[in-house]
């Protein structure tokens with residue numbers, strides 16, 4: 001009697017541009033981050049984004065622009081995402097598990113890069129919500145501390161829990177031996193972190209824009225108000241926030257730059273599904 005031997009099916013990627021998920025962490029019911037393998041050929045500048053996604057029901061890839069949250073030296077890629085229950089992509093992406101595949105088009109682009117800014121003394125990173133992602137990359141890039149005397153990251157979220165990803169990342173940077181050498185310890189640190197919340201009690205309440213207008217940000221941090229001589233800025237948040245910050249920065253005399261035309265500030269919209 002003949003027996004049929006089951007043949008091992010080799011594991012081959014089933015998606016075009018497939019990468020494999022290596023870590024998933026849920027921060028709140030609205031936020032999660034994940035890591036995946038990095039294509040060997042992918043080079044990018046800290047702050048850039050790529051198109052990532054899943055295969056859609058129609059057999060066509062469903063892709064969205066996501067900032068790479070990991071630094072360019074990291075052997076894996078990291079992404080920080082919102083979960084929208086009826087969002088075409090994030091309603092599915094939030095269920096990613098280790099070993100799953102995602103589609104990643106290896107063509108990084110974006111304006112939140114050091115090349116788009118003229119040299120300066122101090123750099124401000126202004127983020128709301130998941131707009132923290134490109135700064136998670138830039139804050140882990142040694143060039144950020146080599147180029148500037150002072151690095152200030154502000155993060156405004158509705159609730160305290162939404163600050164956790166950023167707060168943990170900053171903590172990790174302060175404990176990292178190599179980065180620590182560039183940044184300096186404690187009150188000599190080049191890196192300043194300024195979180196605020198708008199809908200839950202925390203040590204610093206209110207929108208960053210309001211705290212800039214009132215001057216509180218500058219007195220709290222003990223720095224001069226923003227000037228085109230000293231200060232550079234990168235902005236990433238929701239649309240209304242981006243527009244408001246732009247107006248403020250223009251008011252201080254800063255001009256919007258681009259890759260091909262570096263100036264004093266750059267802006268990019270945070271991803272919303």
Ligand code: A2P
Pocket residue numbers: 128129156157158159197198199207208209210238240241242244
């Ligand atoms: P607020 O709670 O006052 O709307 P979201 O989760 O909706 O993207 O918002 C993230 C954070 O950005 C919230 O704390 C929100 O504050 C804040 N925000 C929204 N619009 C603006 C704006 N025009 N200027 C400054 N902060 C803003």
